[in-house]
Amino acid sequence: MKLFTLLRKIHLYSSLVLLTFVIMYFVTGYPMIHHDWFANPDPVKSTRTEPLTYAGPMEPEAYSRHLQETFDLRGKRQPGKRMDDGGWRFRYVRPGTFHEAVVTAAGDSVRIFRREENARTTLVGFHRLHGYGGGWLYDIWVVLYDLASLSLIVFSLTGIYLWYRLTKRRLLGWVILGISYGYAGVTVLYLMYAP
């Protein structure tokens, strides 16, 4: 298979496979850069206290998983934090919902705080879901995140090659490429060396 055909297929098929994810990241990123354009009503908050019995290993990940399964705290498990008073704090994050579980030092009860986010924050939640760990479901998400990130690099580089091979009059393309990389390069240098 010729290189042009191969790179064209890579450019095409990677975009078809990852189309939804790439578009999702650009759509969900938009409220982050134009947050004033989008309504931001207050989230719905609730708190409850539950009795707790835990006989498992005193290891944060196991403790967090136990709480999640026992109290149906949906979301990506965040690293647990030991509090100054000896208690534990665990957080669970997913687009649209945030849970925080604070276990007393005695380990006999847990206070669960829940926050139901608005539409804008839910979109941002999709965008900010990264980092491996916290559950197999979210590890799959992060693999797709990595592929979408790689695809941007692939689109860019294969796209340059495809343009070069497709067009005979390349002056305009060279000028535009020069503007693109020149401007990015100047910006990086400016930030590296500006006072």
Next chain:
Amino acid sequence: MKSSLRSLFLKIHIYAGLLCSSYLLIFGLSSLNYNHHFGKPSDSDPISWERRTELANVDGDDRAFTNRITESLGLIGWTIPWETYRDEGDNLHFGLNRPGKKYTVHVFFDEGLIRVEERRTGFWPIVNSLHALTRLPYSPFMSLWGVYTEICIWVVLFSAGTGVYFWTRRRRERLVGWIMLGAGSGTSLLFMLYIWWRG
């Protein structure tokens, strides 16, 4: 669709794509870095310098005051609220951050002196910060990056649409394409909905 319109769409797809090529590279690299943290900040030695000032101490809104000082020093960046404080002598201290550099500014009103410690953070924090950066206080030049960001967002969305359209025009690749679209993007969409509903 008329061939002239198709040709126009193809030219926009190609040339707008070339225009945003560097941005997509930076976007892709910075996104990967958020997950894998391969680009570490460099730990350069701090440099200190001083400047005389006649700024009178102003009690009240320290945030606004730090902004005035930043502007008077010709620096660019965001004041860090949690690094802003007054000492026992009511001298003002604050941190200032921008992509590529961190400052700590000490204002000694009695002496009429401002001391600045600055430290460069290197290449990778800059690349990470350019991920959808729209502005940088006191830097009109960096507002251009916000314009570039906006352009590239719409170019990507347009290119996604036109790319799918161009694919549908080629009979030979339709079946494989539909399989890729269904298996990849269709499954991804269902997965997103599942994460939101039951994740």
